[in-house]
Amino acid sequence: xxxxxxxxxxxxxxxxxxxxxxxxxxxxxxxxxxxxxxxxxxxxxxxxxxxxxxxxxxxxxxxxxxxxxxxxxxxxxxxxxxxxxxxxxxxxxxxxxxxxxxxxxxxxxxxxxxxxxxxxxxxxxxxxxxxxxxxxxxxxxxxxxxxxxxxxxxxxxxxxxxxxxxxxxxxxxxxxxxxxxxxxxxxxxxxxxxxxxxxxxxxxxxxxxxxxxxxxxxxxxxxxxxxxxxxxxxxxxxxxxxxxxxxxxxxxxxxxxxxxxxxxxxxxxxxxxxxxxxxxxxxxxxxxxxxxxxxxxxxxxxxxxxxxxxxxxxxxxxxxxxxxxxxxxxxxxxxxxxxxx
Amino acid sequence: xxxxxxxxxxxxxxxxxxxxxxxxxxxxxxxxxxxxxxxxxxxxxxxxxxxxxxxxxxxxxxxxxxxxxxxxxxxxxxxxxxxxxxxxxxxxxxxxxxxxxxxxxxxxxxxxxxxxxxxxxxxxxxxxxxxxxxxxxxxxxxxxxxxxxxxxxxxxxxxxxxxxxxxxxxxxxxxxxxxxxxxxxxxxxxxxxxxxxxxxxxxxxxxxxxxxxxxxxxxxxxxxxxxxxxxxxxxxxxxxxxxxxxxxxxxxxxxxxxxxxxxxxxxxxxxxxxxxxxxxxxxxxxxxxxxxxxxxxxxxxxxxxxxxxxxxxxxxxxxxxxxxxxxxxxxxxxxxxxxxxxxxxxxxxxxxxxxxxxxxxxxxxxxxxxxxxxxxxxxxxxxxxxxxxxxxxxxxxxxxxxxxxxxxxxxx
Ligand SMILES: Cc1ncc(C[n+]2csc(CCOP(=O)(O)OP(=O)(O)O)c2C)c(N)n1
Ligand code: SF4
Ligand code: SF4
Ligand code: SF4
Numbered sequence: 001x002x003x004x005x006x007x008x009x010x011x012x013x014x015x016x017x018x019x020x021x022x023x024x025x026x027x028x029x030x031x032x033x034x035x036x037x038x039x040x041x042x043x044x045x046x047x048x049x050x051x052x053x054x055x056x057x058x059x060x061x062x063x064x065x066x067x068x069x070x071x072x073x074x075x076x077x078x079x080x081x082x083x084x085x086x087x088x089x090x091x092x093x094x095x096x097x098x099x100x101x102x103x104x105x106x107x108x109x110x111x112x113x114x115x116x117x118x119x120x121x122x123x124x125x126x127x128x129x130x131x132x133x134x135x136x137x138x139x140x141x142x143x144x145x146x147x148x149x150x151x152x153x154x155x156x157x158x159x160x161x162x163x164x165x166x167x168x169x170x171x172x173x174x175x176x177x178x179x180x181x182x183x184x185x186x187x188x189x190x191x192x193x194x195x196x197x198x199x200x201x202x203x204x205x206x207x208x209x210x211x212x213x214x215x216x217x218x219x220x221x222x223x224x225x226x227x228x229x230x231x232x233x234x235x236x237x238x239x240x241x242x243x244x245x246x247x248x249x250x251x252x253x254x255x256x257x258x259x260x261x262x263x264x265x266x267x268x269x270x271x272x273x274x275x276x277x278x279x280x281x282x283x284x285x286x287x288x289x290x291x292x293x294x295x296x297x298x299x300x301x302x303x304x305x306x307x308x309x310x311x312x313x314x315x316x317x318x319x320x321x322x323x324x325x326x327x328x329x330x331x332x333x334x335x336x337x338x339x340x341x
Numbered sequence: 342x343x344x345x346x347x348x349x350x351x352x353x354x355x356x357x358x359x360x361x362x363x364x365x366x367x368x369x370x371x372x373x374x375x376x377x378x379x380x381x382x383x384x385x386x387x388x389x390x391x392x393x394x395x396x397x398x399x400x401x402x403x404x405x406x407x408x409x410x411x412x413x414x415x416x417x418x419x420x421x422x423x424x425x426x427x428x429x430x431x432x433x434x435x436x437x438x439x440x441x442x443x444x445x446x447x448x449x450x451x452x453x454x455x456x457x458x459x460x461x462x463x464x465x466x467x468x469x470x471x472x473x474x475x476x477x478x479x480x481x482x483x484x485x486x487x488x489x490x491x492x493x494x495x496x497x498x499x500x501x502x503x504x505x506x507x508x509x510x511x512x513x514x515x516x517x518x519x520x521x522x523x524x525x526x527x528x529x530x531x532x533x534x535x536x537x538x539x540x541x542x543x544x545x546x547x548x549x550x551x552x553x554x555x556x557x558x559x560x561x562x563x564x565x566x567x568x569x570x571x572x573x574x575x576x577x578x579x580x581x582x583x584x585x586x587x588x589x590x591x592x593x594x595x596x597x598x599x600x601x602x603x604x605x606x607x608x609x610x611x612x613x614x615x616x617x618x619x620x621x622x623x624x625x626x627x628x629x630x631x632x633x634x635x636x637x638x639x640x641x642x643x644x645x646x647x648x649x650x651x652x653x654x655x656x657x658x659x660x661x662x663x664x665x666x667x668x669x670x671x672x673x674x675x676x677x678x679x680x681x682x683x684x685x686x687x688x689x690x691x692x693x694x695x696x697x698x699x700x701x702x703x704x705x706x707x708x709x710x711x712x713x714x715x716x717x718x719x720x721x722x723x724x725x726x727x728x729x730x731x732x733x734x735x736x737x738x739x740x741x742x743x744x745x746x747x748x749x750x751x752x753x
Contacts, residue, residue: 019627022626025599026582026635027582030602031651036655037633045633238491239392244708245709250660296713298493
């Protein structure tokens, strides 16, 4: 019945032109109980810095819930609510719908309010995926789902998720003498899958907090464009990835520079690579060897050179054989691959 | 009733998780060889552990089963015979993941109990960090750099067995060195580790700390509401948004200081802190923008002042600062307060320059966790050269880096 209802206007947030123009205010502040050097905490900070004060944040269970809101204590300046582990999609949709009802009934002032639901990779890519997918089919509601991907169920001390990289040491995949690698599946491509499968979703992007201004601008674009939108952020996690917290920023950069984490956005069905990824695709920059990324992380300390070569080959494949490098995994019918008969 | 022994191991969450587990397990095993019975466990409230945030393990030992039962079923013992700090910066106080306020490192120590610290510092430096106690206690120093490694890759620099040797020396009623040797052979079957434990007992230095000695500050604490006082919907008041910063010289107000969570300060998470040389700063914003803990206040004159009540010492700001020697991470033991560095600089630039130089010179390098493959092997070689780790029975450096599966624990 209300399928024809028009959406409420969204906040029009301007793109931030350079670091000096970033807002000074913090809406997620100090005193959270995350690890030293937690990039996911940085994601929370940049996410609401970009969104501004008229924002409601919904947090799915995980590090960013547990470490940021322990008994009678919080680091949030904007309203924040805890939602269950697999519920970021439903919570985002439900809150956006509730706001509209309250405004229609005159219970609150009619104004654009940002709704952001965040989830970890376990909550977003495994158990919450169906709710996110369902939410992205509702074009009349404005909300953003942000998946912060530390590549494990980090809060419960690092279990394997669908986004854990090949071969990594986790509580569920300890390397041993009989089997050096217990986890031999390749990471899911969540942003690509959601972009390809949800024509009503007007904005999907991948981001990395090492590139803070780009990051905030993707959040602003998602919130301004309206409807259900999705952002996938790769977050180095010093605890689970096992590295000196000082390297957090560098590892984010290396993920992009080695091509392990391509940066792109799909805006109204149009795909654009951006930042370093674009430079690599256009051959203005070189892809660094993945070795540089892997050897800095204790979770890959058991890798042999063969494992590193395999990892490299899989990343090369993403870049050389995929229909769109690093984004859409269908293979081009490359002549050298399958000569026409 | 028999005799009950309680020992707590205070450590840096995750970085020293495997180390703390080895120590508390080793204590119980050694005590068994001394005819006693015991249990080793971590504090549930500390889980899920976070990198660097202080956590505790306990070893409870008794002369008989009944006494053990009585001493065991506690969240945390009320008093302990020994407190072990496997990182000396913990002597400034402990603000755990799961509580509010700062606990002195020696809070649970019995009269006459021992605080055992692994450190390269002398008595005076350690005592000046520890909060004062009403009664005398013993301080024991075990020479060594803090052994930090991460969750998966364990750096076996013998700190675990050296602590066991030290305990045999300060609390012989619990177990002696022969019991330690038996436990090491049973657990690791390693002659080198036995030699390290014996040598540590030999070299341990002790001294009594009097009630007149130590940090006189009162540790901060919070009055928290009871569950029935919580607001409707169990809602928690949000943090107010921040405000401008006042220049200590001109009085001009500008920039921005975010308000901060008043009930969790995080600075006891820190083993080092950034020292900023404002003369070198080019105001690029990167430290401010990339700090995961939103530590930096933006000053009215456009500088970035790391707020020391919020900084957890991750070192990201040093890593991203494009100007050489503009931000330097310095060992936390070199500081006695949390003053604003920018205010110090504004008030007296020459004095500040001298202060910076002094701190940077006194900066013992500190590393947390894994940086690159082979790193721990190199570090252990240095320890062997310094005589901290005993290699007299032969070199087996290739085995020093062991990838041990950590233990899962639930939380949240
Ligand atoms: C339905 C449900 N199952 C299990 C848990 C226990 N749990 C709490 S946090 C967490 C890990 C979540 O992992 P992820 O979504 O990847 O977020 P991260 O912890 O990595 O930030 C789990 C399993 C829970 N809270 N709810
Ligand atoms: S485990 Fe990882 S994601 Fe969780 S608080 Fe620590 S660094 Fe952040
Ligand atoms: S060390 Fe630097 S980046 Fe890390 S918390 Fe402190 S001020 Fe922030
Ligand atoms: S990163 Fe360094 S140069 Fe840039 S603002 Fe911070 S202190 Fe100044």
